[in-house]
Amino acid sequence: MSNTEDNWLLKVNNLTKIYGDYTENSIINTGPEFNSNICPETGSIVACADINFELYPGEVLGIVGESGSGKSTVVKLLYFDMEQSLGSAFLKPHLDGLANILEESNQKKRWIRNYLMGMVYQNPRDGLNFKFSSGGNIAEKLIMGGNFHVGNIRNRATDLLEKTEVPVLRMDDKPASFSGGMQQRVQISKAIANNPPLLFLDEVTTGLDVSVQAKVLDLIRELQQDLGIAMIVVSHDLSVIRMLTDRTIVMKNGRIVERGLTDQILQDPQHEYSQLLVSSLL
Amino acid sequence: MKKMNILEINDLSKVFNLHILNNKKLEALKSINFTVAEGEIIGLTGKSGSGKSSLMKCIYRTYLASGGQINYKSINGMVDLVTASDHEVIELRKNEITYCSQFLSVIPRVSAVDVVCENLFKVNADKEAARYKAKGMLQQLGLPEELWDAFPVTFSGGEQQRINVARAIITSPRFLLIDEPTASLDPKTKDVVIDMLLDLKKHGTSILCISHDEYTIEKLVDRRINLHLGEILNLN
Numbered sequence: 001m002s003n004t005e006d007n008w009l010l011k012v013n014n015l016t017k018i019y020g021d022y023t024e025n026s027i028i029n030t031g032p033e034f035n036s037n038i039c040p041e042t043g044s045i046v047a048c049a050d051i052n053f054e055l056y057p058g059e060v061l062g063i064v065g066e067s068g069s070g071k072s073t074v075v076k077l078l079y080f081d082m083e084q085s086l087g088s089a090f091l092k093p094h095l096d097g098l099a100n101i102l103e104e105s106n107q108k109k110r111w112i113r114n115y116l117m118g119m120v121y122q123n124p125r126d127g128l129n130f131k132f133s134s135g136g137n138i139a140e141k142l143i144m145g146g147n148f149h150v151g152n153i154r155n156r157a158t159d160l161l162e163k164t165e166v167p168v169l170r171m172d173d174k175p176a177s178f179s180g181g182m183q184q185r186v187q188i189s190k191a192i193a194n195n196p197p198l199l200f201l202d203e204v205t206t207g208l209d210v211s212v213q214a215k216v217l218d219l220i221r222e223l224q225q226d227l228g229i230a231m232i233v234v235s236h237d238l239s240v241i242r243m244l245t246d247r248t249i250v251m252k253n254g255r256i257v258e259r260g261l262t263d264q265i266l267q268d269p270q271h272e273y274s275q276l277l278v279s280s281l282l
Numbered sequence: 283m284k285k286m287n288i289l290e291i292n293d294l295s296k297v298f299n300l301h302i303l304n305n306k307k308l309e310a311l312k313s314i315n316f317t318v319a320e321g322e323i324i325g326l327t328g329k330s331g332s333g334k335s336s337l338m339k340c341i342y343r344t345y346l347a348s349g350g351q352i353n354y355k356s357i358n359g360m361v362d363l364v365t366a367s368d369h370e371v372i373e374l375r376k377n378e379i380t381y382c383s384q385f386l387s388v389i390p391r392v393s394a395v396d397v398v399c400e401n402l403f404k405v406n407a408d409k410e411a412a413r414y415k416a417k418g419m420l421q422q423l424g425l426p427e428e429l430w431d432a433f434p435v436t437f438s439g440g441e442q443q444r445i446n447v448a449r450a451i452i453t454s455p456r457f458l459l460i461d462e463p464t465a466s467l468d469p470k471t472k473d474v475v476i477d478m479l480l481d482l483k484k485h486g487t488s489i490l491c492i493s494h495d496e497y498t499i500e501k502l503v504d505r506r507i508n509l510h511l512g513e514i515l516n517l518n
Binding site: 243272 | 298299300301302339343344345346368369371372389390391403
């Protein structure tokens with residue numbers, strides 16, 4: 001059965017981010033075995049190291065782990081919010097996956113970000129410009145994606161706000177005056193404005209109250225079902241992971257300690273840390 | 283003519299290694315060997331804790347086997363479900379193998395009809411056709427119509443059970459793993475479920491079925507496998 005071998009959308013090899021001066025030993029002397037990500041020799045912080053995985057089109061991958069495990073770092077590196085120390089990433093729709101996107105020029109990175117990716121941050125302030133209206137925020141992404149016709153932009157923004165259940169009447173209001181859940185839904189509209197094949201979701205429901213959280217999760221599930229967007233869902237919340245993902249990566253101290261089908265990770269976790277995580281679930 | 287086997291299990295074992303309980307080891311399955319022929323229904327019997335569900339979950343890969351092979355004959359050739367890649371397993375789950383657990387566990391805020399359709403939505407884009415089929419099945423199973431668009435979380439045990447069975451068989455999978463399909467059902471509905479499973483068999487589905495219910499076993503299965511403390515007692 002090799003029908004699924006080369007079907008990846010995103011391929012990540014040896015992705016590593018280290019803050020401060022580092023030597024080869026920085027990676028060898030940190031990680032879950034040492035229960036630390038601080039290099040004992042140089043004091044540098046190994047935020048993540050040796051991250052390898054493949055994501056298939058339309059697939060939803062979860063990354064779970066405690067605060068400081070490096071899970072957000074992984075998606076921020078892939079979205080070019082941070083620069084990697086080592087490693088490479090390949091995205092099929094960009095030059096048929098032959099070029100390392102992390103080493104592309106800034107101009108090309110901008111193109112990739114606008115056409116091929118979307119990001120939803122935990123804090124709406126990171127993904128939205130609070131000086132612009134909600135419609136203006138979506139327009140910004142559409143313009144970056146090469147749409148310049150004002151009428152078309154407004155129509156698309158209206159569609160997106162309807163899809164994410166943000167009252168269209170409030171299209172010209174600034175997101176600062178919105179509730180947290182609504183801000184998050186505007187952020188999602190903006191992230192998917194150009195129909196990207198890949199969406200990153202970084203702790204998107206953290207801090208929202210339960211019913212609002214439910215609505216945001218429903219929206220994400222619906223988008224995935226209807227548009228077939230591949231997603232990487234970063235969360236410390238196992239219920240979010242269970243509800244949204246097919247496969248899960250467990251991280252600790254900047255490393256992947258376990259990976260598998262989500263139901264396997266939840267029902268038969270192998271690594272000590274995964275077992276602790278699952279048994280801590282309320 | 284002898285039928286082909288869809289599943290061949292060789293020397294399968296499963297040990298749980300509980301790191302958080304001082305590396306306590308629990309032996310759930312010991313040297314399990316058996317085969318399932320195409321279109322055959324096998325009843326898995328045994329007391330609670332004998333390893334029936336563990337065996338089923340190893341086949342579905344919710345549990346990782348500790349040793350042995352689970353050779354499954356897919357449409358595209360043989361696959362060892364113990365060592366197959368996650369993506370291969372995802373493909374098989376989507377297209378061939380369905381697992382129906384003992385209790386309904388569903389995503390909240392999805393209507394009964396859409397819960398039943400879930401697996402069908404993955405392979406068929408026509409949502410209305412899928413819903414039509416689901417409603418037909420719910421009618422057959424006698425689920426009151428006013429519940430079809432309600433959320434199953436608050437349903438009674440028997441109502442949830444019927445939704446659980448419907449969602450498992452709506453795609454007519456090639457291989458079905460089903461855990462206690464008739465528990466908490468009244469005798470009439472029990473017969474409907476048994477008939478539905480026999481109908482699947484007629485269309486070529488192979489089924490592994492856990493049940494404590496002698497009536498269901500009697501009417502449904504071609505052969506029984508009796509588990510005791512993680513080992514197969516008899517093979518007939």
